[in-house]
Amino acid sequence: MELNYTAQVLIDLAITLLAAFCLSRIAKRLRLPNVTGYILAGILIGPHCLKLIDAQTVEAMSFLTDAALAFIAFGVGKFFKWSRLKASGVRVVVVTVLEALAAAAAVTGTMLLFGLPLDFSLLLGAIASATAPASTLMTIKQYKAKGHFVDTVLQVVALDDAVALIAFSVCATVAGMTEGSGAVRAQDILLPLAYNVAAILVGGALAFVLKWLMQRVTSDYNRLLLVVIMLMGLAGACAAVDVSPLLACMVFGAMHANLSRKQTLFKKVDRFTPPVLTLFFVLSGMRLNVPMLASVGAIGVAYFVARIAGKCLGARVGAVLAHETPEVRNCLGLALIPQAGVSIGLAALAERMLSPELGSLLSVIILSSAVLYELVGPASARLALRLAGAIPEEKAVNNPAAECTR
DSSP states (O other): OOOOHHHHHHHHHHHHHHHHHHHHHHHHHTTOOHHHHHHHHHHHHSTTTTOSSOHHHHHHTTHHHHHHHHHHHHHHHGGGOHHHHHHHHHHHHHHHHHHHHHHHHHHHHHHHHTTOOHHHHHHHHHHHTOOOHHHHHHHHHHTTOOSHHHHHHHHHHHHHHHHHHHHHHHHHHHHHHTSTTSOOOHHHHHHHHHHHHHHHHHHHHHHHHHHHHHTTOOOHHHHHHHHHHHHHHHHHHHHHTTOOSHHHHHHHHHHHHHHOSOOHHHHHHHHHSHHHHHHHHHHHHHHOOGGGHHHHHHHHHHHHHHHHHHHHHHHHHHHHHTTOOHHHHHHGGGGGOOOOHHHHHHHHHHHHHSOHHHHHHHHHHHHHHHHHHHHHHHHHHHHHHHHTTOOTTOOOOSOHHHHTTO
């Protein structure tokens, strides 16, 4: 019996959520992050494996990428509260910017050495700067780690995604200029810049509108509804002019964080978004072109290694310039290896900006490496904590900070 459209959509949605639930339970038993389970679920049921969900349905669900990124960017904005930035000082900003940009530069340079186009290399490099904080945060909580090293790690991972969003927006604009013949016209620079500036201004203005409305709306449900309406409207407006919603939604979140005395709205949004983010990660897995994995080969390995090297070297240089402690200088990079969340969203955006072949290659590299990073991330974070002497129950051997460089 052939199913009608409504039945097919509902059944596909049920299959997607069921697969996400089952694979996340398996991931939890294996002490892996839920994100890993969601990605594997998407790969399993997607059009390249069991084909329970066809390619047309995957394409029809692509709007979830922009919706999920809007929520993610809004949440990142809360870390730009002025009081928090002032308390952390310039040190953390210096370390974060250098470790993020070092990873981006290492990956971009490596891809260019492989003879890949500049637009592809820039976008992949920008994505490489992002760090997924979940694995590191869970490891810190599990081992009850504390101290200056832990405080620095928490501040760096909080700001890291913001740096990645800004870097990606800049690289996306530059990559757009290099399309076609490579000739750059004034409108190629000014038009995307104007759209991005306009989107940022609208995002900032919406924060003032939200503050005014929240003074007149007391219901928690209605306040949450207002934020969702504004985020979806802002993301839709950005999509209409073909710009990323990341910066605009991040500015919206940052302005709200600074205009509002209480941060309860961020918590309400966090409780609202899990189903959207779950579908987004499963959808990302569905997009993984499994047959293409074999063709990634050396490029994928080079990306994996170059990003880790860039993170470790950048973190060390930044910590030296910021006059940080030996533990931070030598061990911080190991705690910044995981990559998922924001990077997967950015990969979905980048895929739309590139040719089908290069877009698929970038997506395969990011999704496959995200799984690997999430596998090794908790172990590397624990190693960093142990060698930095941040785990109370363990005494790091001899000179733990020095061991990080061995």
